[in-house]
Amino acid sequence: MRDLLVFGRTGQVAQDLALLALEATYLGRDRADLTDPEACAAAILAARPQAVINAAAYTAVDKAEADADTARLVNADAPAAMARACAELGIPFLHISTDYVFDGTGDQPRAEDAPTGPLGTYGATKLAGEAAVAAAGGHWAVMRTSWVFSAHGANFVKTMLRLGAERDRLTVVADQIGGPTPAADIAGAALSMIAAMRDDPAKGGLYHFAGAPDTSWAGFAREIMAQAGLGAEIADIPSSDYPTPAARPLNSRLDCTRIAQDFGIARPDWRAGLARVLDQLRDKA
Numbered sequence: 001m002r003d004l005l006v007f008g009r010t011g012q013v014a015q016d017l018a019l020l021a022l023e024a025t026y027l028g029r030d031r032a033d034l035t036d037p038e039a040c041a042a043a044i045l046a047a048r049p050q051a052v053i054n055a056a057a058y059t060a061v062d063k064a065e066a067d068a069d070t071a072r073l074v075n076a077d078a079p080a081a082m083a084r085a086c087a088e089l090g091i092p093f094l095h096i097s098t099d100y101v102f103d104g105t106g107d108q109p110r111a112e113d114a115p116t117g118p119l120g121t122y123g124a125t126k127l128a129g130e131a132a133v134a135a136a137g138g139h140w141a142v143m144r145t146s147w148v149f150s151a152h153g154a155n156f157v158k159t160m161l162r163l164g165a166e167r168d169r170l171t172v173v174a175d176q177i178g179g180p181t182p183a184a185d186i187a188g189a190a191l192s193m194i195a196a197m198r199d200d201p202a203k204g205g206l207y208h209f210a211g212a213p214d215t216s217w218a219g220f221a222r223e224i225m226a227q228a229g230l231g232a233e234i235a236d237i238p239s240s241d242y243p244t245p246a247a248r249p250l251n252s253r254l255d256c257t258r259i260a261q262d263f264g265i266a267r268p269d270w271r272a273g274l275a276r277v278l279d280q281l282r283d284k285a
């Protein structure tokens with residue numbers, strides 16, 4: 001799509017968007033710093049695009065605990081300002097959020113209207129961003145996704161490949177359950193949603209989108225080792241054996257029924273996405 005403006009250039013989702021939407025404009029930190037929300041709004045008003053996707057965020061979950069002011073500016077205030085600018089121009093705005101808005105209790109998939117309860121600063125600031133985007137009065141969509149991985153940037157797959165090559169045995173949490181999601185599928189889904197929103201002003205709202213089948217981080221790690229041909233043993237541990245500054249939700253299962261019904265977008269099989277990412281990494285090497 002021409003005249004699409006994307007915040008984020010170096011991130012996982014932004015880089016996969018750039019492979020699919022070649023003519024879009026991608027604003028990196030040098031051209032739009034999200035710690036300056038009004039500068040982000042000004043960038044939209046100056047560019048006068050036909051749609052905006054925000055693929056930038058403060059994603060360092062543990063670091064956010066000691067840096068809440070920056071996380072709030074980037075994850076809440078900047079998307080709020082973007083959504084207001086889009087409302088002013090009357091164009092659709094798509095924002096991305098996270099499973100970490102939930103408290104992780106129970107063992108059932110959560111739908112979009114399930115009660116939230118973030119356990120840390122990252123989740124709390126992302127939740128505030130969702131609310132602000134919805135309150136801006138424009139044509140918006142928020143896609144909540146989870147456990148994003150790709151060939152670029154930092155993610156669990158690349159960490160496991162590095163550690164799996166160095167060690168014979170890795171301990172990985174087995175009591176956090178969710179859907180690993182290839183960034184390429186998020187990029188494709190976001191572009192489909194934006195296209196549908198441009199055709200139909202009634203389309204939009206809050207949507208869940210995650211890869212299937214649900215698994216644990218340990219299960220994800222085992223599949224990474226198997227597909228990469230690494231021999232490292234993955235030993236299951238409880239979250240209590242992996243202490244971190246920010247707590248993670250145990251139940252990150254997202255019910256993705258609504259996005260299938262409204263946009264015809266199905267949950268992608270993350271194991272196929274993983275195979276493609278490993279191919280991409282081999283091509284890069």
Ligand SMILES: NC(=O)C1=CN([C@@H]2O[C@H](COP(=O)(O)OP(=O)(O)OC[C@H]3O[C@@H](n4cnc5c(N)ncnc54)[C@H](OP(=O)(O)O)[C@@H]3O)[C@@H](O)[C@H]2O)C=CC1
Pocket residue numbers: 008009010011012013014028029032033034035054055056057058059074096097098099126144145146147148149153154183
């Ligand atoms: N990663 C994950 O596992 C998940 C991510 N999400 C959400 O998906 C979206 C995309 O995430 P993902 O692609 O993984 O993100 P990444 O962590 O890969 O990249 C984050 C991007 O945000 C940019 N950014 C951070 N701070 C600023 C700032 N102050 N000004 C400008 N740009 C900034 C980074 O730029 P720079 O390179 O300059 O730092 C980078 O391009 C986010 O909304 C995230 O919350 C949801 C669920 C899971």
Ligand SMILES: Cc1cn([C@H]2C[C@H](O)[C@@H](COP(=O)(O)OP(=O)(O)O[C@H]3O[C@@H](C)C(=O)[C@@H](O)[C@H]3O)O2)c(=O)[nH]c1=O
Pocket residue numbers: 059060061098099100145146147148155156159163170171172173176217242248
């Ligand atoms: C490296 C490593 C991690 N772990 C655990 C820690 C954590 O619970 C889990 C995943 O580690 P990560 O650091 O990738 O997790 P984290 O950065 O919390 O990932 C999250 O990022 C944000 C941005 C999101 O929005 C979430 O959907 C989610 O993807 O694996 C182990 O158990 N053993 C290990 O050796």
Ligand SMILES: [Mg+2]
Pocket residue numbers: 059060061
């Ligand atoms: Mg991380």
